[in-house]
Amino acid sequence: MALTYDEFKAIEARYETGEATELDLAALEPYRARRAVLLASGFGSRMMPITINTPKPLVDVNGVRIIETLLSALIAIDVEEIYIVTGYRAECFEVLNRDYPMVTLLNNPLYATTNNISSACVAKNHLRNAYVFESDLFLNNPALLKKYRYRSCYMGVPVSETSDWCFEVLDGRIIDLHKGGSNCYHMYGISYWSEEDGEKLEYDLQECFDADDEVKQRFWDDVPCVIRRENYDIAIEECTFDDVLEIDSLAELQEIDARYRI
Template identity: 50%
Template sequence: MKLTRKQFDILEALATNQKALTQRQLEEQTGHSLGTVNRVMKELTELGYIERSGITNAGFTALEPYRAKRAIFIAAGFGSRLIPITFNTPKPLVRVHGVRIIDHLIDACLQSGINEIYIVRGYLAEQFDQLLYKYPMIKFLENPMYNEANNISSSLVARYMLSNSYVFEADLLLSNPAIIKKYHYTSDFLAIKKERSDDWCFKVSDGVIVEEKVGGEGDDIWQMVGISYWDEADGHKLSQDIADIYASPGGKERYWEQVPLVYKKERYAVEVRECHDEDIVEIDTFSELKAIDKTYDV
């Protein structure tokens, strides 16, 4: 039985906290009114999904279709803006305060129970083998087109694995692992609410992304963060749509997320999921790296 959104929100909160919560606590965590929480908890109790304000085994079973089952890391590119350090090291493997950038992302996945991890590699591919000492569960996908096409070529390699899957840009420095969630009701893209931005942004209406563009300002502008989740149905659609756009005129020059958000957007309703500047940062240039980690400032 498919859960309603409100049923999911309450079950997800109980599962994430792994303990019983009061209705007042559930009101704070879900954003639903106390009356709504009370009504939905009665529904969930009758279904056998909760008891004494805690989630049951049946409740965990009901959440299972919404669980993130795998993670795909897009890590094939050169990282030209981080020259000179990327001459010898792929950007995701660059160390910040002694820790590889990608490690924070992988650790957050494992913490959320996501153990099926794929890394799409290309530039200096063999260097990613070092990850296997710490993360023996990783599997590698090879992108032979990384130097001739945009990152849509990496999604093409992984297109049959996108259902119930996170997709990560592998060069994001994560500070708050809690933003990598175990359960998702629908496909979503992380973004930061901004008054104005010159970066890649989403225009959002009623919580759903309606446009992707560079730069913007206003109440509905969200700056894109390169972490998204794709539910089972959307993952199946992406497997075909990515191939179709890649094969179309100019398709090799596209960014992969433009498939569901631009070129085939009528087939998707991708929600925005909020995070904040302090949660994660993309290190775009060597100057930014030096500002974060003074050991590079020599």
Template identity: 35%
Template sequence: MPKLDNAIIMAAGLGTRMRPLTNEIPKPLVKVKGKRMIETIIHALHESRIDDITVVTGYLAEKFAFLSEKYPGLKLVNNPYYQQYNNLSSLYVARHGLKNTVILDGDQLINTPQILSADFKKSGYAGSWVNQWTDEWIMHCDQSGHVLSCDRDGGKDGYRLYSVSKWTAKDSAKLGQLVEREFEAKNYDIYWDDVPMFKYSDQFNLVVHQINVKDIVEIDSLDELKQIDPGYEKVGK
């Protein structure tokens, strides 16, 4: 059974939907009920004894400097392409660190650290079952949990895809090569998830790592942040 060697946290984005809060602070460093989003991820990784952590920075990169001092084993990698290109560029600059790896977005809350357990069997994405329409990416699976298709424009009766995925070393090697291929072919506007989920889905046999809907909280906008943390109610008014 594979065991996670390391983690790559994507934290380069502009966080435009959370302005004006993100005019001076990167979205992953925003505190929710007193805790920085990215630090809920780091603490959860540490509970699984995953200390080899790479944070890919871009926007306001200097604001992340304290993390490498606070957390031994954490490395910062700068993405110089973050303003022009989509997050394919973030995995591109971190591709040589892919092993038995978990890849996560830095702007989410991990409420259940156990979902980042170092033990896993197959490559795949975290997903929670939804039976009502949502505009999130929805994975459809067979009875054994293998992903058959994904609706990127929303759907129902499937598993909502979260930005937490685990990769075996074998699949990581393929993923790194394909991300490099797409980036160097100047396909800058795609998400890195497009590579295994859509463009080269035939080269992967992904599964859903089933979680509960409350295990991960993704906060996409200032309004969503206010619903979770009323302390921000007056921001932007």
């Protein structure tokens, strides 16, 4: 029997304090994060020349590859399946298999001519009970990733104004996604999808991609948050700018890691 939200939170609290019983763990099992999809096919042109030979997610920041901050956090919550969708210099990602045998590499042959919706389509069969990430995010706070999730959600930072991608939110639910806004949530490309919503995404992503050439140039998040938003009930999960670093340019990388300063 499905738990109510209040029942879920009560059992989750017992789990986090180490007081969960076997019955509690059995009740939480349908809400366990089982897999993750990391979208890592892009070029990272704003970080040139670093990305000429190294895909942006594999760039070393203070001794750690960007993507490894996500992988380590996923392993810590016992995620069993991890899929990385590659494109640009796909062969470079094979180095991860040595230390992360649970990783499966999926190739996106359309990465150079479409937006990342094509990468989401490549992984569309793996989105149930799943985290989905942009793979160029440096995760400072691994506690953002919880082992159990009651519902689908995106991570976001409340802001009074932004020129970046942001969510409009009403009563804790995402009602729109667009670039620039006020009294909204700065968008991070970290989301979680329930079994039910992952099943819907499998269908909606591919249908939207196949139906319209314009959609092929959009971000995958537009499908659940804009194009087909009536099909989804997506919560916002508040975080802070200290939790995740978005390293979008060489200048930002140099500011964080002095080794890249000339």
